[in-house]
Amino acid sequence: MxxxxxxxxxxxxxxxxxxxxxxxxxxxxxxxxxxxxxxxxxxxxxxxxxxxxxxxxxxxxxxxxxxxxxxxxxxxxxxxxxxxxxxxxxxxxxxxxxxxxxxxxxxxxxxxxxxxxxxxxxxxxxxxxxxxxxxxxxxxxxxxxxxxxxxxxxxxxxxxxxxxxxxxxxxxxxxxxxxxxxxxxxxxxxxxxxxDIWNYIRRENIALPSIYFAHEREVIDFEGQWVAVSPFIRLDASDNVERRRVRYRTVGDMTCTAAVESAASGIDDIIREITATRTSERGETRIDDRVSExxxxxxxxxxxx
Amino acid sequence: MDLLRFITAGSVDDGKSTLIGRLLYDSKSILADQLAALEQQSKNKLAGEIDLALLTDGLRAEREQGITIDVAYKYFSTPKRKFIIADAPGHIQYTRNMITGASNANLIIILVDARNGVVEQTRRHSIIASLLNIPHVIVAINKMDLVDYSQDRYNNIVIDYAETARALQLRDVTYLPISALKGDNIVERSSSLPWYDGPALLELLESTPLDIDTDLSRGRLSVQYVIRPQTEAHHDYRGYAGKISSGIYRKGDTITVLPAGLTTRIKSIEAGGRAVEEAFAPQSVILQLEDDIDISRGDLLVNGGNPPRVEQEFEALLCWMDSKALLPGNKYLLQLGSRTVRSSIRNIEYRLDVNTLEKQPAPGQAGLNDIVKATIRTASPLPFDAYNDLPAGGGAILIDETSFVTVGALMLQ
Incomplete structure (x- = not known):
């Protein structure tokens, strides 16, 4: 060798x-x-x-x-x-x-x-x-x-x-x-x-939809997760609609993807937040995965x- | 930052999944919600503490039975290195899954239960390590807490294993005493093992040299796909796309196309979408060549010394992975890199007894998980390297012609 x-x-x-x-x-x-x-x-x-x-x-x-x-x-x-x-x-x-x-x-x-x-x-x-x-x-x-x-x-x-x-x-x-x-x-x-994905996106300068970056949005708090207000979810009288600065860590349907509160407006900020987070991607953002093991x-x- | 792929192997209950759980846990790669889920499941199982093994046993059947059936891949990094762990089953029934995990590994951790010492499964896992030519071996003698952290016990196991390592010609073997359950010598050096003055497991993993594992003297590239845009701007463009499995390719290099044997020179190299002067293993590239010669998927573009052999009949060590027996005369598709040819098993010379390492002559056939030496004939000449000399050029799979299932792993000789 x-x-x-x-x-x-x-x-x-x-x-x-x-x-x-x-x-x-x-x-x-x-x-x-x-x-x-x-x-x-x-x-x-x-x-x-x-x-x-x-x-x-x-x-x-x-x-x-x-x-x-x-x-x-x-x-x-x-x-x-x-x-x-x-x-x-x-x-x-x-x-x-x-x-x-x-x-x-x-x-x-x-x-x-x-x-x-x-x-x-x-x-x-x-x-x-x-x-x-x-x-x-x-x-x-x-x-x-x-x-x-x-x-x-x-x-x-x-x-x-x-x-x-x-x-x-x-x-x-x-x-x-x-x-x-x-x-x-x-x-x-x-x-x-x-x-790895985020580091690669940064290195290669890959464009992403704007919702990956911090923006203001009307959301409700559902069991500790921020869910966007949209025609696809049912609002109940007990829901408190708030405007929050959020971003999405994953992008699925509006019905099953939750946002995270964030001020990260650029890739560097996002990478910093992900490195520091103590919650996994799916755990933080997917409403549908908690159903069963x-x-x-x-x-x-x-x-x- | 570089990348180390390693596999963990051990018998059932050697604490393999616990070791991985411990590595992830102590290197802070388990996140809060995953830990919460784990605590929840541990309660489901009426276990007292968090069961770290549950982290890797991802299938319902595995959790039910408390065993690993198939390889699970886990990921973590430290500031020094990124790691890909293949958590592979230890049981003989799932050997093919272990080989799946082991085939891409730079390093194998073989777990030995300090109470039991070197057992059959240890030898079988070591044979696979040797067969696949995994460059680095760490023998982790686990459950030291259950033998009162005894140095004598540890030394005896080391002496015992060294014999197996010698017989199998394992190249780079490192030993260390651990307790995965207690976290001794996993991330931090343990005060319970004052007589051990080597590094903890994580430090070993971080410092294993990887640059010597790639051969840069011999160029091997199996053509996967020919890129022909046929557009105005790229009218004559003909790019041969593939991954360099060994060696370095430079603009202007003479290359030989195998099995045809024609030679030409490299006109341009593109790697990751950019034109470059040179590229090396394991980069994926597109080569454009000076001459317009017939090259298609499966052809091998080689440079440097020690060219591959091009033969229609050769010997190979074969690990059989199907429940239907392998019989001399059977025909299979043989896939090496991107090249697929029809092949026939001519003769089975011996079967390797995985417990004693003895060669049992003329077994007549091979069954599931058997390792045999066989002679194979292909329908057309096959360019290859001896696996032991250049793994990147000598590992092939056998595919059943009717079910299309992968039924064998071949290490060509």
């Missing part, structure tokens, strides 16, 4: 290279891949990595957005702006349409989240376009079921994940061969943490991302 100093790659460069390698394996192995784009920082990072992986060529896949109808308007306009700017194809499929066509029952309650219904639209979209691989921005540090999932995750024809039958995934050799009906979910940024595992078994 030879030793030449100076040829050591920084950890962010290693993570970047790993992600680009995975994206190119998708391009090399699949007929009809797609990149699932939510408008959040993780999928925006994926798009940035795809630019590095495939430019000056076009992406070998479209961007696909499963629109719950409960999105932050800022995230939607950012989505349209970004896809126009990079000149790639965007496919949008709407959960509201699926609810109508499949006669699904809308969830009820104070925060009527369509999060679980997304799976129906996703599976319909996979079938409509014949997607054999869907790239997503899930990270293993987010949640402990995700910590167990392979980078190439084989799903059955119902989109279901069987954690007991995962294929061995050895070295950097990804086996994307599937039988008819099966499809693969691919997670290029599996090994990135929340902080195995909430994510159960959703994945049912075809969720």
């Amino acid at each position: 030879s030793k030449e100093p100076g040829y050591q790659l920084d950890y962010l460069d290693q993570l970047e290279s790993e992600a680009i390698h995975i994206l190119r394996e998708v391009a090399g192995q699949f007929e009809r891949p797609a990149l699932l784009f939510s408008g959040g920082k993780d999928s925006i990072t994926l798009v940035h990595l795809a630019l590095k992986a495939f430019r000056p060529g076009k992406f070998p896949f479209p961007l696909v957005h499963i629109d719950t109808g409960h999105n932050f308007p800022e995230a939607l306009s950012f989505r349209d702006q970004l896809t126009a700017q990079i000149g790639e194809t965007l496919i949008v499929r709407s959960v509201a349409d699926t609810i109508r066509s499949r006669q699904l029952t809308e969830p009820g309650g104070k925060f009527a989240s369509r999060n679980a219904l997304q799976t129906f639209t996703l599976l319909d979209t996979i079938e409509e376009f014949g997607f054999d691989a869907c790239i997503g921005g899930a990270r293993r540090d987010e949640e402990k079921a995700r910590a167990k999932e392979r980078i190439f995750s084989i799903r059955d024809e119902f989109g279901g994940w069987d954690p007991k039958r995962q294929r061995p995934e050895i070295w950097n050799t990804y086996n994307g061969r599937i039988r008819k009906g099966e499809n693969v979910r691919v997670f290029p940024i599996s090994n990135w943490t929340e902080l 195995a909430a994510m595992e159960d959703r994945k078994k049912n075809g969720y991302f």
Whole structure:
């Protein structure tokens, strides 16, 4: 083994290279891949990595957005702006349409989240376009079921994940061969943490929707979490609507994402806050994960991302 | 800041998950809400204290049974380094999951229960470490609190393990006494072990040298994808995209395309979207070449000395991972880097007894979790390096042709 100093790659460069390698394996192995784009920082990072992986060529896949109808308007306009700017194809499929066509029952309650219904639209979209691989921005540090999932995750024809039958995934050799009906979910940024994403966004100067930065907003206090007032949540007489300076740590639906109180107006401030925080990303911002210890595992078994 | 990937291995109840929980807990990588959830679950299990093992056992079945079934990845950093932990199952039934976690590791922590010493599972995990050529081994002798922090006990285990390490030719082995449960020698040096004057585990992890693990003298790049924009601005652009698995590539270098054997020179290199003069492992790059030659996915672009062998028949150590037996004559897809070829198992020379390290000749077939030496023939010539010489060029997988499941790991020889 030879030793030449100076040829050591920084950890962010290693993570970047790993992600680009995975994206190119998708391009090399699949007929009809797609990149699932939510408008959040993780999928925006994926798009940035795809630019590095495939430019000056076009992406070998479209961007696909499963629109719950409960999105932050800022995230939607950012989505349209970004896809126009990079000149790639965007496919949008709407959960509201699926609810109508499949006669699904809308969830009820104070925060009527369509999060679980997304799976129906996703599976319909996979079938409509014949997607054999869907790239997503899930990270293993987010949640402990995700910590167990392979980078190439084989799903059955119902989109279901069987954690007991995962294929061995050895070295950097990804086996994307599937039988008819099966499809693969691919997670290029599996090994990135929340902080890695933010450090990378800072280093690469990646643009984000404005809601990631501190802004004033009407919110209510729900069990210690700040939830934005929107047409999608039910206000009760006991709710006290306040104006607070907040930012979002994750961007999901307005019904299931909570804001954190913050004065962080730039990336450096955000990184400082995240480094100091004692609460995890999902714990602080997701109303939907507190349901049960195995909430994510159960959703994945049912075809969720 | 650099990056260390390590795996923890140990038998059931050796305290592996507790060790990881302890590392995360003491390095303040567990956040308040995760801790609250943990306390809640520990109460559910009627346990007295916080059960740190619950942090990594992420599946319902794992929590129910109190065992690790599949690899969980955990992340933490210190000001010196970022760490990726593969928390792998120890039980023989889940060996393929352990290999999944071990295959990308720079370092393995092998846990030994101080009460039991070196046992079968310890040897099997060490064999996997040796088979996969993991550069650094830490033998953590755990539960020292249960043997009264006895130096004699520790020394005996070290002497015992050293024999296994010698037999397996493990290169860089470090020993240390710990108690994961009590936190002895995990993040801080322990006052309960005054006779041990080495560093605590975290300090070891932070100081393990990584620069010697990458070979820079031999260039290996498996082409993943050909980028052809076919636009006005990039009319003649043809970029070969791939990840450098070994070596350095410089503009102007002569490279050989394998298996065809044609040579050309590098016209330009792009890494991370920027034009660069040189790039090195493990960067993902796009190479443009001087000559217009036929290159497609799976071709290997090499430079430097010691070229790969290009052969259709070769020997390999094979770890079998399927419940259906491997029989001589069976055909599989063989994937090495981005290249996939059909292959056939010609002969199984011996099976390695993972307990005694003895070679049992002519076993006839291989079953789940067996390690055998086999002769393999491929449908077309395959460029490769011997795994022991250059792991990046000699590790392949076998894929079942009908179920498409990954059924074997091959270390080519």
